[in-house]
Amino acid sequence: MTQVLPVVLFVLIVSFVLAISFWFARKAKSSSGYYAAGGRIHWSVNGIAFAGDYLSAASFLGICGMIATAGYDGFLYSIGYLAGWIVALFIVAEPLKRLGKYTFTDALDAKFNDKGIKLMAAISTLVVSLFYLIPQMVGAGVLVTPLLGLPHYVGVIMVGVIVITIVATAGMTSTTYVQFIKGTLLIVFSVVLVVALCFRGLSTTPDQGGKVPFRKYAAMPATESGGKIVPADPSFSAAEDLTVKAVRLVKLVKGGAVSWWKVDASSSALSLLETQSLVTKADGKRVVNGAPESAANKLALVGNMEVIDGRAGPGVSTGPIGPFRLVSLVGDPDSSVTLWKELKFTDGRDKVSVYYGLPTPGNRIMRPGLSFKVEGTPLERIDFVSLMIALFLGTAALPHILIRYYTVPSAKAARKSTIVAIAAIGAFYVLTLFMGLGAMTSGVVNLADNNMSAPLLARSFGTFLFSMISAIAFATVLGTVSGLIIAASGAVAHDLMDRYGNLIRDDRHKVLAGKIAAFAVGAVAIVLGIIFKGMNVSFLVGLAFAVAASANLPSIVMMLFWKRTTSKGISASILVGILASIGLILFSPTMFELYGLEPAAAPIPLKNPGIISIPLSFLTIVVVSLLTKPDRIPDAEELAAARSP
Amino acid sequence: MLHEPAAQAEKDPAFPYKKRIGVALFTVYALIYAAFIAINVIDPKAMETVLPGGLNLAVVYGFGLIIFALLLALVYNRICGVREKALETTGGA
Numbered sequence: 170m171t172q173v174l175p176v177v178l179f180v181l182i183v184s185f186v187l188a189i190s191f192w193f194a195r196k197a198k199s200s201s202g203y204y205a206a207g208g209r210i211h212w213s214v215n216g217i218a219f220a221g222d223y224l225s226a227a228s229f230l231g232i233c234g235m236i237a238t239a240g241y242d243g244f245l246y247s248i249g250y251l252a253g254w255i256v257a258l259f260i261v262a263e264p265l266k267r268l269g270k271y272t273f274t275d276a277l278d279a280k281f282n283d284k285g286i287k288l289m290a291a292i293s294t295l296v297v298s299l300f301y302l303i304p305q306m307v308g309a310g311v312l313v314t315p316l317l318g319l320p321h322y323v324g325v326i327m328v329g330v331i332v333i334t335i336v337a338t339a340g341m342t343s344t345t346y347v348q349f350i351k352g353t354l355l356i357v358f359s360v361v362l363v364v365a366l367c368f369r370g371l372s373t374t375p376d377q378g379g380k381v382p383f384r385k386y387a388a389m390p391a392t393e394s395g396g397k398i399v400p401a402d403p404s405f406s407a408a409e410d411l412t413v414k415a416v417r418l419v420k421l422v423k424g425g426a427v428s429w430w431k432v433d434a435s436s437s438a439l440s441l442l443e444t445q446s447l448v449t450k451a452d453g454k455r456v457v458n459g460a461p462e463s464a465a466n467k468l469a470l471v472g473n474m475e476v477i478d479g480r481a482g483p484g485v486s487t488g489p490i491g492p493f494r495l496v497s498l499v500g501d502p503d504s505s506v507t508l509w510k511e512l513k514f515t516d517g518r519d520k521v522s523v524y525y526g527l528p529t530p531g532n533r534i535m536r537p538g539l540s541f542k543v544e545g546t547p548l549e550r551i552d553f554v555s556l557m558i559a560l561f562l563g564t565a566a567l568p569h570i571l572i573r574y575y576t577v578p579s580a581k582a583a584r585k586s587t588i589v590a591i592a593a594i595g596a597f598y599v600l601t602l603f604m605g606l607g608a609m610t611s612g613v614v615n616l617a618d619n620n621m622s623a624p625l626l627a628r629s630f631g632t633f634l635f636s637m638i639s640a641i642a643f644a645t646v647l648g649t650v651s652g653l654i655i656a657a658s659g660a661v662a663h664d665l666m667d668r669y670g671n672l673i674r675d676d677r678h679k680v681l682a683g684k685i686a687a688f689a690v691g692a693v694a695i696v697l698g699i700i701f702k703g704m705n706v707s708f709l710v711g712l713a714f715a716v717a718a719s720a721n722l723p724s725i726v727m728m729l730f731w732k733r734t735t736s737k738g739i740s741a742s743i744l745v746g747i748l749a750s751i752g753l754i755l756f757s758p759t760m761f762e763l764y765g766l767e768p769a770a771a772p773i774p775l776k777n778p779g780i781i782s783i784p785l786s787f788l789t790i791v792v793v794s795l796l797t798k799p800d801r802i803p804d805a806e807e808l809a810a811a812r813s814p
Numbered sequence: 815m816l817h818e819p820a821a822q823a824e825k826d827p828a829f830p831y832k833k834r835i836g837v838a839l840f841t842v843y844a845l846i847y848a849a850f851i852a853i854n855v856i857d858p859k860a861m862e863t864v865l866p867g868g869l870n871l872a873v874v875y876g877f878g879l880i881i882f883a884l885l886l887a888l889v890y891n892r893i894c895g896v897r898e899k900a901l902e903t904t905g906g907a
Binding site: 248251496602730 | 826829832833836837839840843844847850851854855858859861862864867868869870872873876877879880881883884886887888890891894895898
């Protein structure tokens, strides 16, 4: 049932951002006002707006969810995403501001004025923005369902319409202030959530503040006779026995109700451990834990500590603790947390997902390896390195981030706003570790969708915090999608229609073209958001980072640091970067799994393409530049330096 | 017709100096980041090492990378600011 407070807060936030858009509409009459907020945003506001732009649904929902289920591996995303800002600050910020006007294509093309660069950079902007838009729109649908009780597609359409309104009314000015407000709210309420978590402390039997009784999972003795499991309780009978990924499961039937149990042979006596299950029948009907799925019968939320610093048993709790103590207790070798694993298989015509608890030592949780195979084969380790490289190099190549450098008046302001962004984003990413571990140990992890871990952690503290966090999460989507749509609209109207196609007559025409482009891109985003329902949010964002780092970063870096770079080298590098990164992903094990094929059969063994596609793009720019005639236009400073004796 | 050349670069005599400093600081951070990745893939168990204060190496290194990024950013801003001010006063490069 939909609660009133979440709806009220949601409506308030949406009304507020729309009011801002209409208020600033008069400032978006010129193309400078529309695409770059007139270049008059204060650096401190721009810095927080950077945070609002950057901290997308993947950061807030995805990282917290991944930490809640895979521990430290989720935090690696936080580290990589933040480290990327170093590249933005030290390499990209000031030069891009000095050379550009509305889009990053301007800066890339500043030394060449070449149509090929304009075309390729605009295509790259559109590709990266669309890849980034899909998970944001999917995230909107995921949020709206529990918040407002609306179907997924309604959430996607709602976000699309609101964002098109924000962008089409006042362009970059309204987008900036929406992102500023969202960035501020996100950080403030994340701090509130962490403080509340620390006051509550850790418990081996978390009950969500007394609202939800802690669920203890049963263990039943059993024997094995003639290879068949025989439960000690005679009311159960074993109907099936199978092994999935080295885990032995048994299907038990009691009074017609079916349940799946994990066979535990770790001690001398055999025992059966209760699991949770979700069975999808051939006709699409779903059965949860042996009964038809309904509002009252859903997968139970999970996650608790089994042992806290050597103290086991029900009711062990710490009371209020500091945030670092919380991290050290969860990661203590003498602590243990029940993490939940999923096994997928078919049972006749039914598709079955079985979720079982696995007590995991704290020291194992608080180091890499639960999700990333850092102890696996050399190829699996290379895959991890590839991801970390893409995260490091991707940020400074994201078009919707780069255009924010044109909203401030000077290169100095661009630098300062990047430093504010590092402070704000860094603070938030530190908080993700506390929030993720809080969700992991508070019995709030949704087995079917870990993206909701942070909002569900907030719900364990009451409706108000849940409502605020959910409304902010929705605003998070609005802020990021606005930035992406304006970047894409700039690529279409400014880069392609004006500077490449020479189709724009005057300034007013250019603003109109931008608004029409925003409508078109927004409509495409809505359709993609509906089509890609259920797609992993973090995966798609990782894809966008890899494409951006492969397509854009080599050309930006070489244009700035290698004077032999030619326009054809840049165009070729962007093209190769896009094709290589997307091509490698399409033939990766992850995509093969999505196609329903055997992942091991994928011709490309890497899930993350950056380690191949980024060097390939660098190599392309060097080779093509050396093979083509230099066409770089020297600027006044370079000419003066050349003339001096 | 708005097919004008891209925006003209604003004059910034401190730019070459700032570029050099930026590259130097970037190199420092990139090496520390690379060392972090190297430990993760070569000896991930080393990340379990509990340091004084109760946090393990993984957490301290991770937080350290975030905090060090901010510290380097502030140092960079200070160095750039001093240079810009000096050049504004003298009017040279």
